Amino acid sequence: MSETRGAVVVVGGGISGVQTSLDLAESGFQVYLIEKTPSIGGVMSQLDKTFPTNDCSMCILSPKLVEAARHPLINLMTMSEVVDVSGEAPNFKVTIRHNPRFVDMDKCVGCGICAEKCPVKVPNEYDASLVNRKAIYIPFAQAVPLKYAIDSSKCLKLTKGRCGLCEKNCPAGAINYEDKPVDETIDVGAIILAPGFSVFDARLKKEYGYGDYPNVITSLEFERFLSATGPYGGHVVRPSDQKTPKKIAFLQCVGSRDEKVGNTYCSSVCCMYAMKQAIIAGEHTAGLVPSIFFMDIRAVGKEFEDYRARAEKEYGIKMHRATRVASVSQDPVTKNLTLRYESGGDIVEEEFDMVVLSVGLEPTKGADKIGKIFGVNLNKYGFAGTNVYSPLTSSRPGVFVTGAFAAPKDIPTSVAEASGAAAKAGAYISNKRAFPEEEKREEIAVEGEEPRIGVFVCDCGINIKGTVDVPSVVEYARTLPNVVYAEENKYSCSADSQQKIKDLIHKEKLNRVVVASCTPRTHEPLFQSTLKEAGLNPYLFEMANIRDQCSWIHMGEPEKATKKSKDLVRMAVAKSRLLEPLYESKLPVTHSAIVIGGGVSGMIAALDIAGQGYHVDLLEKTEELGGNAIKIYHEEDGRKLREFAKELITRVRNNKNITLHLSTEVKDVGGFVGNFKVQTNQGEIETGSIVVAVGAEEYKAKEHLYGQDPRVVTQLELEDKMQKGTLPAKTIAMIQCVGSRNDEAPYCSRVCCANAIKNAIAIRKANPNAAVYVFHKDIRTYGFREDLYKEAGMAGVRFVRVPDDKPPMVTKEGDDLKLVANDIVLGDDIELKPDMVVLSTGIRPHHDNEELAKMLKVPLSKDKFFLEAHMKLRPVDFATNGVYLCGLAHWPKFTDEAIAQASGAAARAMTIISKPELKSEGIIAAVNEDICDGCKICEPVCEYKAITIVEDPKNPEKKKAVVNEGLCKGCGCCVAACPSGAMEQRGFKNQQILATIDAALEEGE
Amino acid sequence: MSTQQGTSPAAVTATTEGQFEPKIIAFCCNWCSYAGADLAGVSRLQMPTNFLVLRAMCSARVDPEFVLRAFAKGADGVLVLGCHPADCHYIGGNYRTRRRIALLKMLLEQYGLDPDRLHLEWVSASEGVKFQSTIKDFTEKIREMGPNPLKEAEEESARVKGESHH
Secondary structure (H helix, E strand, O other): OOOOEEEEEEEEEOOHHHHHHHHHHOOEEEEEEOOOOOHHHHHHHHEEEEEOOOOOHHHHHHHHHHHHHOOOOOEEEEOOOEEEEEEEEOEEEEEEEOOOOOOOOOOOOOOOOOHHHOOOEEEOOOOOOOOOOOOOOOOOOEEEEOOEEEEOOOOHHHHHHHOOOHHHHHOOOEEEOOOOOEEEEEEEEEEEOOEEEEEHHHOHHHOEEOEEOOOEEEEEEEEEEEHOOOOOOOOOOOOOOOOOOOOOEEEEEEEEEEEHHOOOOOOOOOHHHHHHHHHHHHHOOOOEEEEEOOOOOOOOOOHHHHHHHHHHHHOOOEEEEEOOEEEEEEEEOOOOEEEEEEEOEEEEEEEEEEEEEEEEEEOOHHHHHHHHHHHHOOOOOOOOOOOOOOOOOOOOOOOOEEEHHOOOHHHHHHHHHHHHHHHHOOOOOOHHHOOOOOOOOOOOOOOOOOOOOOEEEEOOOOOOOOOOOOHHHHHHHHOOEEEEEEEEEOOOOOOOHHHHHHHHHHHHHOEEEEEEEEOOHHHHHHHHHHHHHHHOOOOOOOEOOOOHHHHOOOOOOHHHHHHHHHHHHHHHHHHHHHHOOOOOOOOOOOOOOEEOOOOHHHHHHHHHHHHHOOOOEEEEOOOOHHHHHHHHEEEEEEEEEEHHHHHHHHHHHHOOEEEEEEOOEEEEEEOOEEEEEEEEEEEEEEEEEEEEEEOOOEOOOOOOOOOOOOOOHHHHHHHHHHHHOOOOEEEEEEEEEEEOOOOOOOOOOOHHHHHHHHHHHHHHHHHOEEEEEEEEOOOOOHHHOOOOHHHHHHOEEEEEEEOOOOOOEEEEOOOOOEEEEOOOOOEEEEEOOOOEEEEEEEEEEOOHHHHHHHHHHHOOOOOOOOOOOOOOOOOEEEEOOOEEOOHOOOOOOHHHHHHHHHHHHHHHHHHHHHHOEEEEOOEEEEOOOOOOOOOOHHHHOOOOEEEEEEEEEEEEEEEEOOOOOOOOOOOHHHHHHHHOOOOEEOOOOOOHHHHHHHHHHHOOO | OOOOOOOOOOOOOOOOOOOOOOEEEEEEEOOOOOOHHHHHHHHHOOOOEEEEEEEEEOOOHHHHHHHHHHHOOOOOEEEEEOOOOOOOOOOOOOHHHHHHHHHHHHHHHOOOHHHHHHEEEOOOOOOHHHHHHHHHHHHHHHHHHHHHOOOOOOOHHHHHHHHHHH
């Protein structure tokens, strides 16, 4: 590594640790990513689908894992742990212990022969221990790195000194039984802790019979049931008899909101994942009826409430509201399960085929040890201690936290925080940024040269050779036109084969290389860098996938598999003949950012970017900074939000890297990533990146006599009154979901429950004689805010649950206010004469969103909040490169969440503006201007708005398409749409693909 | 290992001597379906050898011309495999694919080809099993439909030409 490059240790290789590592590395910092297991990926790798989009979890995760493993600035250390930290930021000394893997990572090619030969079967934790792995294993098929490891507690050789089969059979000689722990001490400027969480041990809820009854399983186990790669291949079956269940019960809050087991908090994610599992299970199994037993459904995230509505209405999931199941018993013969629960005042017994326990999230096992080693405080629940106003900062300066280590949270929140932690850590080492320099090499000229193709066919040990007659494929390759050299390799990917390929490029004057081996998805970059090192353009390379897509799927048919391998080689050779050198063009970067919006989120984003030494233009439409926060008086963590906002304003005003533009509106946005031009009413600003932090608005109530009777106020107005003195009111009725969860705004505004409860408690504390009622549909105090709910109950606040479609009615009777509400629990109407009615008004998107979205060419969600590139893994990115999102502009959220997200958006902007230059993709669309007649068909087809139609300067009567190389992502959609053949995709040109098709359908030898 | 291995390697070999072996071209998008095909391999899911995969970055890159060319050159069936709706790596490419394939099927009929010889399927990166079943089912379907009539017609005309030449 570069002596001067600032470094960060990241602990934990789950999605949060991986994201924070990528953001740091993409900003020019060295990362040591420490993971204690053999593979990165964490819990997300075990999940089948993710809510609310039902995306396949592994599909979206896996590219990030590969990217992290391949990044030149990320040093991935699996089977490792931090054992000591000394010094202070930015001069930490971190001692890392590399535990023995017993397999040499440099030699192991991941062929799996060792595991095949290993006689020891061990229940596979990854698959909920329902199927076995071996004592030498990879945790899952897509593991990164794809290197085997020996389970030292199970291996016969390591425990009893006998066996040794893996060593005998490993064709690469990678097994090393003598492997020992090795300690290494490194210097880093900052530390990020992302060790994740552990799940609640369901055995502790004895009344549900987990561990005794086979058909009672946990939700994490059920994820594996649902997964196509799981123990039952994605078929929902009962463990006891492998029969398809008809009735499944999901029990919520197992190990959450439960004082008896010591976890008073809400785990935040279980409601959503249970609905997801119920939906997916229903899709897999015709006639299945899932039931969910819950206290409140906490669908507080983006589009979650819609998901809940669909689960109930479209998928027919039976929702047992406000129902906690008392016990589960098993029929000893059928293994069916009987649930006892209360319904409408009666005790009911109902039989189910299967029960899924929605287990809560707990502090990661060993959290206290982590706390000690790193010198950081934990909170009373055992999670990392943080503050509302600094949600990513631990108690030790220079040590940051992200993900579920600090509280139970969902994936998008963890990912946004991960980026945020990267911004915080980067501030400690911002003067030590260094991007890896590319070596400059003379490139071998190929233009106009006859193709000279070299073909390398891999045995992959016995993975290919065991089925395919490799020598005959090599022989066949030699007969193909333009092939001047062909050979067999034991492992084409091994270091010595790479050297050989380089030598042969020179010796045989090869100007195209074809490797027939595994999949280009994992190995193309490796061979491409080999070509590069030999001076050949990396795009003069083609792969034939004769392992994953041939020898492995045609194992019993060696002759046909051999013929197919020849077909695949012939296709690759045909395409390679037409390959051309490609170049990633370099784009300049303006090294500054614009933040739109001067509320808390915008100010945090601006300060974080400025804190790394880059210039920020902060644009605020009104005459003052502070946004909504300035109106909010209540305290969190002992401090008023408005006080915090005032401090931020001072910091922004005093920061020499921030230029403040008040009363400034965006009028137009041009350019592209790294090179935006933003027009405002005050003039033009050039910038490399844009952060959207325009906030949101409070719903202006029309209902419940608001505006007609002064005794009807909003929560903010109530706070204002409370500031000015005690309330004279004796009976106060709070109405939740005013302007939320209705037809006009079907989403949940997320923050209103906790805010109302906070005010309710304050009223009771100030005036114990006041009666305070809260009328609600669900109480959604997720996470640690659940304690507020409990405190309110103890303080005598009365909670009345009303139906979803029947809000309370407020009328006037003489001079009195009258409130009538339907109490679900009571099953009857109740009537009140309150002195004051307080409306918990929801959050509405900013009224300017549509206009701004159009200028930025970014989408809005159906509720008119800004819509990110991917709800799960790109929570602060837009599909348009270089534009980022945070705060209430994204979705209603609490202060701490907005702050973390704002830091996240800052970190993402840093990955653009800190780079000396940007590179366009090599495989992008290109227009043949001689053919293009500007018909405009391609323009609307492009999802990235990369195509514009311009006048041809040579011929004013003619129009033509122009591709912006900074915006094009290389999908080729426009190429297929082009009617004239003027549009081409580099690396996948029409002629190249047609030649491949022709070759595929040629008769072989 | 899991219980979903499908046909065991030995069972696949039991093909009837002399039966029609279709040639199938399968276009797979790089991000979902090609990865799903790889996963089928990693999971050792066995399937017939009758198909050849062509990788495209996005299913929307599959130009109708490619499909027509494949049929013209004698393919008996063409599969286009892409990401599930809403999962497209390139935002909405697969929606365009869906529309294009629907139109293309109409066109095939005009050429005298059964539109069922072209099939669009969503296969995600985690659906190795679905890749396997798609290949198996489609191969069987095409086997039942018999050879591409264009190929037969071409062979016939070549034979006629050859005869008249002599």
